[in-house]
Amino acid sequence: MIEVTNLYKEFILSKQQQKELNTTDKKSIAVNSISFKCEPGKVFSLLGPNGAGKTTTLRMLSTIFQPTSGSIKIDGIDAVQHPQEARKKIGFLTGSTGLYARLTPNELIDYFAALYSVSSSDLKERKDKLFTLLDMHDFQNKRIGKLSTGMKQKVSICRTMIHDPQVIVFDEPTSGLDVITAENIITLIRDCKQEGKTVIFSSHIMSEVDLLCDDIAIIHKGNLLYNASLEEFKNQMTTENLTTEFIKIVKESSNN
Amino acid sequence: MIFTIFKKELKDTLRDRRTFMTMIVIPVLIFPVILNLFVGVSESYSKESATKKVKIGIVSEGENSISKELKEIPKIIGDKEIISYKDTLSLIQDIRKDSLQIGLFVNGNFNLHLQEKTAAPISVYFNATEMGMQDRIGKLAGGILPYIFIAFGFIGCMYPAIDLFTGEKERGTIETLLTTPVKRWQILFGKMGVVVLSGLLAATCALVGLFLSIEVFKLVEDQALLAIIHSILSPSFIIALFALLFPLTIFFAGIMIPIAIYAKTFKEAQSIITPLNIVMVLPAMIGFFPGIKLDIVTACIPVVNVVLSTKELIAGTLETKFLILSFFIMIVLAISAIFFSYKRFDKETNVIQ
CATH class of the missing domain: 3.40.1710.10 (abc type-2 transporter like domain)
Incomplete structure (x- = not known):
């Protein structure tokens, strides 16, 4: 379960950034008091155009960023007050995630398991299960730098799941991947849902959202524009498909 | 946790060819090459003198x-x-x-x-x-040889510092590391440990190169120079050198790490740290000049104090009170550098692209 209440984040702008953004404001609001809830066994999708504040929100959920104000609860743990405890519950995967190219998948998984304090018996069992599931046995001892994009993505998935997290945060997980490789992520999200885990993912690919999501939230310029179930969203649509409806909502918000 | 990070970073660093070259191969080769050149020049000088x-x-x-x-x-x-x-x-x-x-x-x-x-x-x-040409060469070698260890202490730190901080940011791996239940200072210490060890390892490899030059390759026959090298290879000198090099490399690492954290790309970090090499290491050449001794003022100047301490240790003129003062100054600077690095690493906008 993820509970977000009045989450707010601002960044201090340097003079260089003020120049780049063509503004005299000394602060930039990335996320403006948003609240939502992600339930276990459901997939929650955070939608929004580039620069909407999706990544900042997910970085706050996974405790990389500290919110300026507001609260985040991960499985009942206050993630702002006790980030270390909250991190044990979270698995984090982004489309741009890099891996240590000079390590082998085996070494990388062992390293992350150690960082999450996974016991050696749990590690052996989970590694065996995930390596078989993702068909990783053949390349487990090759340097990651020499692996294909698809293989690397499998290693990333395994790294995300090795501590058996209850909450999974995906930040545009399929961006830049071909359909076959992206399929691994789609399968993973489905499996997590079936296992009763809480899944939140950001995307702007509406076909993925339609395929996987139970609940959606649309954010734009840091503000929450819409938050309901996908079914409700479809019922109130005034355009012919999800993509055009999404564009319509964002445009209306920009005009207001 | 610090040790887990340290172990992984060390393995990763040793597998990087560029770091391996600057940390091990070049330092081992530097003394055999320098001494070979020195012997060549010295021999031609002797021949010229003989025919004159x-x-x-x-x-x-x-x-x-x-x-x-x-x-x-x-x-x-x-x-x-x-x-x-x-x-x-x-x-x-x-x-x-x-x-x-x-x-x-x-x-x-x-x-x-x-x-x-x-x-x-x-x-x-x-x-x-x-x-007294020979005598002056001897005195100069007494200043130059310890200086080379310091230079390698710096160079040895350089690539690991950039690779473990800027590189991690550039490759997009830092984000996942920060989502693990490890405290930021533990991550910083694990990484910093590898940077410091790399600097010390480069200096040690230079020392090994010096040992190989005289014991295996027998490059030096000149008695005055041999006496200096033997005093460098003595246990008391090695202990004093590393006692001073340890805080010095922490100081170097503590200066490079905030830059590496701030820089967005490997190239940017390299373009800032390389000139820093000149700013940090070249002033230490002041220690080569005759007449400049380790006193209350020079003992307070970082890097210069290490060069002068080692130089006077070879000459046998080192005063313990100034050695302790130099060591104290370097420890204070090392602690300040660690604190400064921590402040930079704790700032989220510095760590994430």
Whole structure:
């Protein structure tokens, strides 16, 4: 379960950034008091155009960023007050995630398991299960730098799941991947849902959202524009498909 | 957790070819190459000296056999030309013009002293800047050799610092590391440990190179230089060197890490740290100059104090109170550098692209 209440984040702008953004404001609001809830066994999708504040929100959920104000609860743990405890519950995967190219998948998984304090018996069992599931046995001892994009993505998935997290945060997980490789992520999200885990993912690919999501939230310029179930969203649509409806909502918000 | 991070980062670093070259291969090779060049130059200098005719000017009262005695000195020390002068004034002028190497003024009857086997009063004139070349090379080596360890301490830190901080940011791996339940200071310490170890390892490899040069490749035959190298390879020198190098490398790492955290790309970090090399390491060359000693002022100047301490340790003139002061200054700077690095690493906008 993820509970977000009045989450707010601002960044201090340097003079260089003020120049780049063509503004005299000394602060930039990335996320403006948003609240939502992600339930276990459901997939929650955070939608929004580039620069909407999706990544900042997910970085706050996974405790990389500290919110300026507001609260985040991960499985009942206050993630702002006790980030270390909250991190044990979270698995984090982004489309741009890099891996240590000079390590082998085996070494990388062992390293992350150690960082999450996974016991050696749990590690052996989970590694065996995930390596078989993702068909990783053949390349487990090759340097990651020499692996294909698809293989690397499998290693990333395994790294995300090795501590058996209850909450999974995906930040545009399929961006830049071909359909076959992206399929691994789609399968993973489905499996997590079936296992009763809480899944939140950001995307702007509406076909993925339609395929996987139970609940959606649309954010734009840091503000929450819409938050309901996908079914409700479809019922109130005034355009012919999800993509055009999404564009319509964002445009209306920009005009207001 | 610090050790888990340290172990992984060390493995990762040792597998990086570029870091491996600057940390191990180049430091091991530097002394054999330098000493080989030094021996080559030294030999050609000796050969040139051997073929050079030594002109000796003599001013003496009346007839005496000093010229004959001088001519009888074996030819092995070189050809000689004995020139008689009427007064010491013209003799000194010729020495200044470099047309004469040695001038002798024999006061009294040389033959009488020779017969009585008593000491003859003879004044010797020479150009002091031409003499004692070997001695001056020895003194210079005493300053340069420890300086090389310091330079490698810096260079050894450079690539790991950039790779473990900027590189991790550039490759997008830092984000996942920060989502693990490890405290940021633990991540910083684990990584910093590898940066410091790399600096120390590079300096150690340079020391190994020096050992190989004289014990395995037998590159040095010059006794004065050999004496200096032996004093560098003595346990007391090695202990003192590493006691000073340890806080110094932490200081280097503590300066490089905030830059590496701030930089967005490997190239940007490299373009800031490389000139820093000149700013940090070149002023230490002040330690080469004769007359500059370790005192209350120089002991407070980082890097310079380490060069002067090691230089005076070789010369046997080191005062313990200044060594302790140098060590204390370096420890204070190292702690400040760690604190500064922590502040930068804790700032989220610095760590994430």
